[in-house]
Amino acid sequence: MTLDFAPLEGITGRDFREVHAACFPGVDRYWIPFLSPTSVHQLTPRQLRELDPGPLGCDRLVPQLLTREPADFLWAAQAIGELGYREVNLNLGCPSGTVVSKGKGSGLLRDPDALERFLEAIFAAAPLPVSVKTRIGLEDPAEWEALLPVLARYPIRELTVHPRTRRELYKGEVHLEAFRLAAKLLPFPLRYNGNLFTPADVQRAETAYPDLAGVMIGRGLLADPALIARCRGSARDRAALVAFHEELAARYLASMHPDGAVLPKFKELWLYLSLLLPDERAWKRLRKCSRWADFHPLALDLLQNAVLLEEADFERISQQSANLEASGQPFVSGD
Numbered sequence: 001m002t003l004d005f006a007p008l009e010g011i012t013g014r015d016f017r018e019v020h021a022a023c024f025p026g027v028d029r030y031w032i033p034f035l036s037p038t039s040v041h042q043l044t045p046r047q048l049r050e051l052d053p054g055p056l057g058c059d060r061l062v063p064q065l066l067t068r069e070p071a072d073f074l075w076a077a078q079a080i081g082e083l084g085y086r087e088v089n090l091n092l093g094c095p096s097g098t099v100v101s102k103g104k105g106s107g108l109l110r111d112p113d114a115l116e117r118f119l120e121a122i123f124a125a126a127p128l129p130v131s132v133k134t135r136i137g138l139e140d141p142a143e144w145e146a147l148l149p150v151l152a153r154y155p156i157r158e159l160t161v162h163p164r165t166r167r168e169l170y171k172g173e174v175h176l177e178a179f180r181l182a183a184k185l186l187p188f189p190l191r192y193n194g195n196l197f198t199p200a201d202v203q204r205a206e207t208a209y210p211d212l213a214g215v216m217i218g219r220g221l222l223a224d225p226a227l228i229a230r231c232r233g234s235a236r237d238r239a240a241l242v243a244f245h246e247e248l249a250a251r252y253l254a255s256m257h258p259d260g261a262v263l264p265k266f267k268e269l270w271l272y273l274s275l276l277l278p279d280e281r282a283w284k285r286l287r288k289c290s291r292w293a294d295f296h297p298l299a300l301d302l303l304q305n306a307v308l309l310e311e312a313d314f315e316r317i318s319q320q321s322a323n324l325e326a327s328g329q330p331f332v333s334g335d
């Protein structure tokens with residue numbers, strides 16, 4: 001079973017992935033947050049930088065596409081293959097309002113017939129193996145029953161299921177019965193994603209679904225970047241956490257404005273990292289900082305000296321997200 005780092009748009013970009021891999025060994029693959037190909041059929045400099053495999057290499061990266069146009073998907077898949085990748089992933093999960101209203105991401109789940117036409121077109125001409133990451137429906141978990149037979153008809157390299165509907169975003173319980181149904185009915189490898197926050201959660205998923213290709217972990221790894229290393233038997237290493245934080249800051253500061261860009265990025269990261277601290281006070285102080293020069297020493301001191309919980313406290317996540325949104329930070333909760 002492989003342990004993958006989920007794509008988190010706005011957070012797990014190239015710098016983040018490379019710094020994380022250098023500080024915390026053990027992640028099998030890092031998924032590149034979605035790229036949206038357009039009808040222009042040309043990769044932008046930014047997309048090319050993201051897709052440059054760099055030190056991780058193509059085998060440890062999974063590029064992902066978000067589109068409802070088969071021609072754009074096929075063009076981008078070809079370009080990705082030419083860069084050396086051996087798999088491309090289709091995003092059927094993004095819940096963001098602007099994406100869904102255009103019929104992309106989880107918006108493609110609205111109409112199983114339209115989804116089938118899209119899959120028919122891309123699988124008929126795909127230049128490399130296609131994997132899919134999906135939710136279980138748009139509004140209601142019952143939609144999953146109609147989506148499963150559609151998915152089952154195509155040679156999907158691997159299907160990652162986040163067992164929530166679009167309406168549920170990332171909140172509340174996951175629908176494990178929907179995942180069990182997929183494990184029973186689908187003929188291709190399955191990957192589980194959703195609310196894996198501790199090594200025990202990962203162990204439970206492995207025990208519950210022995211045939212699993214693997215799991216994908218998102219927010220759990222933001223809160224505890226050592227989570228996968230811990231699943232593999234290492235202890236959490238404070239020095240690695242500090243090195244990760246400082247190296248990431250250095251990379252961002254080399255190309256971004258400290259207050260205008262690095263600070264909001266670090267606040268979003270600390271929304272999760274602060275769940276390792278015993279209570280919300282540190283988070284409240286951090287989110288009030290309006291300058292990187294105030295934020296950074298505070299954050300570093302916490303990492304070096306604060307008591308860290310054994311496991312991140314995800315009970316606090318809803319409240320802290322609301323705080324961040326209320327403070328005017330553009331928060332990418334929807335993707």
Ligand SMILES: Cc1cc2nc3c(=O)[nH]c(=O)nc-3n(C[C@H](O)[C@H](O)[C@H](O)COP(=O)(O)O)c2cc1C
Nearest residue numbers: 006007008009033034162194195217218219332335
């Ligand atoms: C800020 C943010 C950005 C995300 N970006 C993407 C993305 O680019 N592609 C994707 O398939 N999922 C994206 N997701 C969903 C995650 O990959 C993952 O499915 C979700 O966080 C649930 O897993 P978790 O409970 O382990 O966090 C994003 C989630 C968040 C919170």
